[in-house]
Amino acid sequence: MPKFKAYIEREDKNVEVSLNNPTIKDLLIHLKINPVEVIVTINNEVSTEEEAISPKDTIKIISVVSGG
Amino acid sequence: MDKIVYIDQSKKKYTKSQFIKYFESKVKQTIRKFNMFEKGDKIVLAISGGKDSVTMAHILNDIISKRGEQLEAILIDEGIQGYRNTTIEDAKKFCKKEGIKLHIISTKKEFKFGLDDALKKLNMNPCTICGTMRRYLLNKYARKLKATKIATGHNLDDEAQTILMNQFKGNIQLSAKLGPVTGVKEHEKFIRRIKPLYFVTEKEVTIYTTLKGFQVKFTECPNARDTFRSEVRTKLNEMENKFPGTKNGIINSFIDILPRIREKEFAKIVNCKSCQEPSARSICSMCELLEKYNQK
Numbered sequence: 364m365p366k367f368k369a370y371i372e373r374e375d376k377n378v379e380v381s382l383n384n385p386t387i388k389d390l391l392i393h394l395k396i397n398p399v400e401v402i403v404t405i406n407n408e409v410s411t412e413e414e415a416i417s418p419k420d421t422i423k424i425i426s427v428v429s430g431g
Numbered sequence: 432m433d434k435i436v437y438i439d440q441s442k443k444k445y446t447k448s449q450f451i452k453y454f455e456s457k458v459k460q461t462i463r464k465f466n467m468f469e470k471g472d473k474i475v476l477a478i479s480g481g482k483d484s485v486t487m488a489h490i491l492n493d494i495i496s497k498r499g500e501q502l503e504a505i506l507i508d509e510g511i512q513g514y515r516n517t518t519i520e521d522a523k524k525f526c527k528k529e530g531i532k533l534h535i536i537s538t539k540k541e542f543k544f545g546l547d548d549a550l551k552k553l554n555m556n557p558c559t560i561c562g563t564m565r566r567y568l569l570n571k572y573a574r575k576l577k578a579t580k581i582a583t584g585h586n587l588d589d590e591a592q593t594i595l596m597n598q599f600k601g602n603i604q605l606s607a608k609l610g611p612v613t614g615v616k617e618h619e620k621f622i623r624r625i626k627p628l629y630f631v632t633e634k635e636v637t638i639y640t641t642l643k644g645f646q647v648k649f650t651e652c653p654n655a656r657d658t659f660r661s662e663v664r665t666k667l668n669e670m671e672n673k674f675p676g677t678k679n680g681i682i683n684s685f686i687d688i689l690p691r692i693r694e695k696e697f698a699k700i701v702n703c704k705s706c707q708e709p710s711a712r713s714i715c716s717m718c719e720l721l722e723k724y725n726q727k
Binding site for chain 2: 401411414427429
């Protein structure tokens, strides 16, 4: 199964997961991240949860929870 | 075909330019619907350097600068190490770029202590201490700048959480102070506050900030984790994920009943016996906090 890398900004953590033809939504479900609480960029472009990802993509998961 | 960056509750899709237009229209519509300001009002922005206040400032600056006026902003430095110092730098850069005059007010200079110092002495919720200091100083210094309105970056998520928090604590009367326009109408020392981002979500603000390329860090205050608010936020976001529209439901129903809550609950504003600043009680929250701090 292909591997996908993502950077979770809030935790300053890189993760790698094996998934089959995933969308961003599939990735977030696998990582147990609530899509309401994040935005995701693929290759530095804001993307929606419906978008499919490929192993070559640079994926960044940014928390929308910020401030005090 | 342009990339889709956002899909709303009704499954409508937005490209970058469509989203920016949608977001800015929503904010400007909020300003109009609630008569947030008119010609002759002097608006002072409450800025922190974070995504919400920077977004609010950018859109208001777009409106106000067309009138040939310069906006002024106040940033309250509560002295939170490793957090506030970085957002101050972001705020300075942003205001310089936008042509907004920034005033930085330090709690250490004003009260001889910051939030970090207060937390070492007082066994209190950090958000309570921080909120007390910030509201007090914002009102005092906005008044010195002759403001008639203070604009804050509170968004739909902030408000929905606060409404629920007040409800869970059995203190719905506190919610009389909430809403898109807050504050008592007539008291010479009390400046009304407006929340132009009232109907946009935290996620929408984050998307807007990213698309516009604002240089802000999406960092959370170190005192904000593991608090009552953070618990409420997590549960509310879980509900929103399962039942989209939950947050909008909370806000819209609240707006409906707000006039009734206010009819019952607005206390008379007096001048604090100690510092003469406006207060709902004979001694204001800031003076009570100072007394507690100095006793320890």
